[in-house]
Ligand SMILES: Nc1ncnc2c1ncn2[C@@H]1O[C@H](COP(=O)(O)OP(=O)(O)O)[C@@H](O)[C@H]1O
């Protein structure tokens with residue numbers, strides 16, 4: 530099952546992605562899980578408390594120095610070598626790497642990685658870039674679930690609508706797309722929120738409160754995956770994980 534997490538920058542994609550990894554690992558102890566950081570500006574590894582090996586972008590750049598090897602064979606081998614293994618999940622960082630001399634872009638390779646890895650992992654969780662380039666056919670056609678995250682800002686909702694359009698054009702079925710509303714505070718104007726949600730025409734699947742623990746962990750650079758189990762964000766994402774994977 531491939532779960533893709535998309536949305537505007539800063540809305541909480543990495544928070545949702547990292548807690549989903551944890552919750553799925555807790556719910557399905559024996560399942561193999563792969564976390565993919567597809568956001569060059571991301572901190573998914575930090576949120577997961579892991580250290581990335583060489584990114585796919587770097588591997589692509591290094592290919593220029595490798596002679597007489599088929600690119601896909603090279604990639605397959607190097608991706609395996611550069612997958613980080615932890616007790617609960619594996620991790621790959623796409624990174625950047627479209628410098629001169631590159632054989633192809635990281636985005637092109639993401640699709641290949643997904644196809645390859647889907648065979649070996651029961652769950653693949655992709656933390657997407659804020660830009661919409663990943664939401665091309667290359668990524669989303671394989672997605673079983675597309676979670677579109679937004680906070681309460683209008684711009685987040687606008688992005689959500691654009692992401693939905695791109696995904697629909699790429700052939701993603703609407704019944705696999707869900708809206709996740711994050712950082713909701715008690716004093717929020719619920720009437721406006723309701724209107725904004727309705728305008729997206731995306732089914733709301735999860736509403737996550739503003740969580741002081743998340744803010745504090747981020748401020749202190751503590752991996753979010755270690756949030757205490759009574760944290761509001763963790764509790765909500767556990768509900769989400771149960772819904773998604775049963
Ligand atoms: N539910 C929440 N409560 C409080 N702060 C949050 C919450 N979700 C995310 N944040 C904060 O918002 C910022 C952006 O979150 P992040 O997951 O990095 O977003 P993205 O990956 O979409 O750019 C971080 O500083 C994080 O601590």
Ligand SMILES: [Mg+2]
Nearest residue numbers: 542543571572
């Ligand atoms: Mg992020």
